[in-house]
Amino acid sequence: MASLHMRLPYAIKIYERILPKATIYPVKNYFTSPSNQGDKNLFTPGPLNTRMDTKAAMLKDYGSRDEEFIKTVSYIRSNVLLLAGLSEDKYTCIPMQGAGTMGVESVIGTTVPKDGKLLVCSNGAYGDRIASIADVLGINTVYLKDPETETTNVERVKDILVNDKTITNVAMVHCETTTGIFNPIEEVGEVIRIYSPDASFFVDAMSTFAAVPIDFEKSNIDFLVSSANKCIEGVPGFSFIIADIEKLLKCKGNARSLSLDAFSQFQGLLSNGQFRFTPPTHAILAFKKAIDFQKDEGGVKARSERYQENRRILKDGMKKMGFKELLKDIDQGYIITSYFFPDHPNFTFEEFYKRLSDKGQVIYPGKVSQANCFRIGNIGCLYPDDMEKLLSCIESVCREMNIELPLH
Template sequence: MTPSHPKIEQPRLGEPYLLTPGPLTTSYAVKEAMLKDWGSWDDDFRAMTRELRSSLLDLLGDGADAFDCVPMQGSGSFSVEAMLASFIPPEGKALVLANGAYGQRSAQTLQYLGRDHIVLDKGDYLPPRGDEVARILADDPAITHVVAIHCETSSGILNPVEEISEATYAAGRKLLIDSMSAFGAIELRPSDIRYEAMVSSANKCIEGVPGFGFIVARKNELEAAKGNSHSLSLDVHAQWAHMNKTGQWRFTPPTHVVAAFIEALRAHAAEGGVAGRGARYTRNRDVMVAGMREMGFETLLDNRWLSPIIVTFFCPADEKFVFDRFYNLMKDKGFIIYPGKLTVVDSFRVGCIGQMDEDVMRNVVRAAKESLEEMGVTNAAPPLRALEERAKLAA
């Protein structure tokens, strides 16, 4: 199918754009797909599950034959926990690469699971680098797995998973990737980046709605995962084996969400797949960032590390700027932004994904300008401390 620029629809009256990393603004076609009821045991729904799994594997490109796809009910964090519990055996040990809330959540999950682990904590936004991973693995031969976040949405940083993978496998260990907010818009081809398993979610770059995540893993790892999981419902091996045997989910599937996701997958393919979707999100980011910088806003990250998923901006130093009021003014204009998660300086985030194009992002910039004017903020420049923090990253 020839890739085409998608038709971006205006939200219904009173429905704002969600400038968040998911849930996000979806198309009418995705919403309408949820209007029909499906029997979870019916052959038609089994066919939908097959299409879902095979279409996701198609996004891997070369090397996909070695993998299989296992959808899992629940939010993305359910699938992350399922991956960690199923592929890190009870006697294993993990190195978690953390530079934000989601790396820390993986570490917390491992603590709940009783899996031995250590954390390379890079703070709010510094990227874990391959040479650091190599040194830690050389010093600790007990480590069996490395856990990396592809896009850390706390800051919007796109982590260097390729060099992390190279360091991991050079040391004879295995890599597990949380690609929750990146898969579908940023390539994660196993022919280019080696890993054993990755997870993502229906309501991210594929532009579906919340309700399930999915684990894409090597078949030999799925086979070896039998008996590892602590959980009946989050056992990836059991879900995989049951699906392959019966074509059904083990427990009640989110049928309407699956139907919406099938529609979203078809739209994703029509847009040109990962490359097409990623190109639109990149244009969204570039237009929005340029407009915000023109007003004096500063991004947390240098251009080198900016992801096309979500961007963190420092709050202005002007004492008239109050984030809660800015948030409500933006919402009144039709845009829901995201609070910041930095611990050192005040910030906020603007997402670039979902049913939005560069014209929408120009309207976002216009709304931000009008909101500042209504607040009486004449300069969006951040405090000096914020710029000092960014300089650490540049170094």
């Protein structure tokens, strides 16, 4: 603890030197505030804001064989499983260098047998990305596309599995961050358990893991991917795969890529605790700090409650101003929300975005193909105060743009 306090002011000095003064927003107390200390608030699907002490934890150079570093890798692998409520006897956590997509590509490339067939359930850009990965890797794929504003149709998944006994793997996205919709992983997992018990089930839980409780047993999940800079609030640099060990051991020799071979990465970690190729040492150190903070905060439950409170404040405030949500309330999760553009002649997204950004508030363009939307996320190091501040900035920006509130 004492050493952290000695290191932190030094970290802040460096940080202030890197950031031009003009971009520094009202500074909160560096030592007590959990929030972002001068950076813009990122209401996006990622990269996300991180705590100051998470960033400060990176100020150390380790070699990949350093005993302390190897211990840290082992610590984060065990603690990801602890956060998920999983036993190390049955599951393992495999960190994989790169962005979240590399983790997804690693699972798809490693777990589908050479002569296998993959069912991809998609209702948005990230589901489509899984299908694109399979296409590039030359994997035989059945593509089930649902509308972006509807959850995965479990009955259609069932029909496909009943009629096609050659399907070996099923993949879907938990929160389709394109819209913010929560997909029914438990129901799909149950259908797989009944109609294709030998098929492996992969869930892309990039934007939900550690903030939305996931029951692996009930959902029948064999493989799951998330990344360091999502709900655990580490810095970007690697993703991690949670794998059912028994299922993973059957994947030897499947890989379509040398570096993204999840089986070999697991074997490497098992043999000497090391990554096979240069590890993201600094990002791992930050991740350890972020995990420790989440444990102190109260684990998945507390993270879930904070994000739900952020979402509640956003939802109520935006509704008062007359903004309309894209999704039905029942399907809308608490990770990110899509809003229709206001139907007002003075509104352009570019100006709205820029004016908000100038006030230190970064929102995100929409990703929906059928409607003009923008998105507001409430994950990362964001707290209810940050949501209130965003709402007041949105109100000011609408006033500046001569858009009367509430919207009609």
